[in-house]
Amino acid sequence: MKTINYLFILLFCFTVSCTNDAIHYEGESYLHFVTAGSDQFVEQGIGQKDVNIPYGTVSTVSGDNEVKLVLDPSSTAKEGVDFQIVKGTDNPSGKNNGVFTIRLLESGASVTAKKATFTLQSGTIKNSVIDYQSYTMVMSLKCSATLMNANFKNTVAFWNSVNGNYDIVQSSTTNQLRVKDFLDTGIDLVLNYNPDTYIVTVPDQYTGSKYSSAPYVGAEIWVKPSTDATQISSFNPCTKVLTVYGNYYLKGTTAAYGNNQERFVGN
Structure with missing residues (x-):
């Protein structure tokens, strides 16, 4: 019955606009x-x-109460191999929040993501029936983007012939790669990337080529990001693989070659 009353109070707070004093819940925590x-990523070379994994209670906790972080046995990440629980117990006395600490281990990390799912356990405080009752940490190895400074083979190709070799370098512009001479001699394919996720965006750029057939003779051929939201360009410096989804089109017209993939694998 206490749980039902607690849920009723929360729903009341969400659905009723209160202009006076804030409603205070003083029931169980x-x-x-x-x-x-x-x-989460553990970067190559840092060990x-x-x-921190934060948790909370609905109301301030009084008295001595131990809360434990418990690993779900179905997790693909293994304690002692992929991570350690540095702080797995907490006492939130006098507070309505706390944290646990997990240590990710480079020695067990891989570029293939692993998941560790945790639940909360206490002998004196009940678990909530609202979000969030579990916490899933996805962990993997992250290598430095500088590893992309290398020679690559264009294994899936649209713009050029398949299996062509190209140097990829870090640009003088922050968080930018250049595939040297890819679009044409002296014209690089420019790629911007998010340094945290290595998600790539293709800035609108001229390929250096012009269309040669009617009715668009002389129209410049440009490339921009794929118009398909499910096609996400990215790279993985650990495996040295770069996948780019671009849309080649004729500037100033409605004509286009559509969305195409370019895939580069390190030699």
């Missing part, structure tokens, strides 16, 4: 995670990385 999870 109830445990919950603050978020559903996170994506390890500590990550």
